[in-house]
Amino acid sequence: MDHGAHLRQNTRSLAAEEILFREGESADCAYIIEEGRLEITTQSEGESVFICFLEAGEIVGEMGVIDSAPRTATAKAADPTRLTVVTREQLTERIAQADPILKLLVKILLDRYRSGLNTVKGESPISGDGELISEEVVGEYIHHGIDKIRLEAELKEALKQEQLEVFYQPLLDVQSRKVAGFEALTRWRHPSRGQISPGLFITLAEETSLIVPVGLFVFEQACKTLVEFQSQAGSPEIPIFMSINVSGRQIADPNFIDHAAEITSRYQLDRGQIKLEITESLAVDFELTERWIEHAHELGFQVSLDDFGTGYSSLHTLYRLDLDFAKIDQAFIKPLDDEPRSRELLRGIIRLMRGLGLRIVVEGVERGTQLDYVTELGCDYAQGFLVGYSLNSADALQLLEDGPDLETDAL
Ligand code: C2E
Ligand code: MG
Ligand code: MG
16 A cells, blocks of 8 residues: 555545555554544454444544554445545654653553553564654653652642742832832742742643642732831832732633732732733733733733743734833843943834833843943833842842942842
C-alpha cells in the first residue's frame, strides 16, 4: 500500500470490503472516520479475530503513528467509508505543544494498550523505534510533570500554612518626590525549597484554579496593609494607594471582582485608591476584559495596564481598553542612559499615552539619571530599585515615614 499517497491527500474513500491497512504494516498516518464504518480485526494463533466496528467521529490508526510500531490490527471498510487523513506531522506538532503531564499520560496509556494487546495475543512486546515520545524524553516529563503536581499540592498547603507573604514595592510621585503608593508582590517562603519567585508559582496557580484563592488572599492582605499605611502616613487629601496584580484567570472568574469589592467594603477602603494591574498579554480576550473593566469602574476601582510594550497588540490594547493607567515595562527604561534612540522611543510612547488620556507609571527605575529623564517627560509615577525594593509591611511603613533615598543608584 502506498502510504505516501495518504500524506498528499487529506481525504480518502473506501468501497465496502476494501482494506485500509493490514496488521504488520508500517504506520505513518491516522484516520478520522467521516462516514461509514470500519471493521477492526487482529490475528491470533493464525485466526482472524474480530475486535470491533468503528464509526463516524472515531479515530483509527493513531497508536502506531505515535510510537512508530507496526499496525497491530487490520482495518477494513464494512460499508462505503470516507476518511480524513491525519498525518504524522499533524500529530507530532500537537504532541510537541502539549502539557508535559498530558504527554506522559499519552505515553502511559499507549504502553498499557500495547502490553494489554500483547497479553491477549500471547506475544512478546513489540516496540516501536523512533517513537514520538522517547524513553529519554519521558524521563524528563516524569521529572517535570510530577514535580509540577507536587508543587501544586504544596501551593494548596502553603495557602493554609500561611507560607505566602505579600511584599510592597514603593511607587514615587515623580513631581513631589514622595512615596504615593505601593504595589503588592507576592512571595512564597517554601519550607525546603526556599523563596519561590512569583514568576514560577503565579504561573502554576494560573494553570490551575488555585489562582482564585491565591488572588483573594493577596487582595485581602494588601487591603489590610493599605488601611495601616493610610492611618499612619499620607494625608486625607492625598491617601496612599495600592496596586494589586490581577491575572487573566481572575478576570475570567465571574466572582473575583465582586469578592474583591466585598473585601474593600469590610476594610472601609475607598476603591479609588486601589489600582488593579492587568497584563496586556492576558488582555487578549477583549470583550471579556472590556466588560470586566467596565464593572471594575462601576465598583470604583482604578485599572492599570501592566508591562506595557512587552507583549503583542500593545497599541491596539491601549486604544481599545478603557484604562486609567499604563505601566511602561522596564525594558524601555534600562537602555535610557546608553542608547539615545531609546530616549526618543520613550518620549514617543509617553506622548501617545497622554493623547489617549492615560496616566503613566514607569517600571524598573534604578538610576537617578533615569528618574531625571522620566521626570522631564512628565511621567506620573516611578517604580524601581532606586525608589525601593519590595519590602515587608513594617519596612514599607518605615520607608513611608523616612522618605526614599533617591541619591544612591541601585546598581
Ligand atoms: P510586575 O507586576 O510587573 O512586577 C514588577 C516586577 O519587577 C517585580 O518582580 C519587581 O520585583 C520587579 N522590579 C521592580 N523594580 C525593579 C527594578 O528596578 N529592576 C528590576 N530588575 N526589577 C524590578 P516580582 O516581584 O518577581 O514579580 C514578578 C511578576 O509576578 C509581577 O510582575 C507580577 O506580574 C507577578 N505577580 C507578583 N505577585 C503577584 C500576585 O499576587 N498576583 C498576580 N496575579 N501576579 C503577581
Ligand atoms: Mg504589576
Ligand atoms: Mg510590570
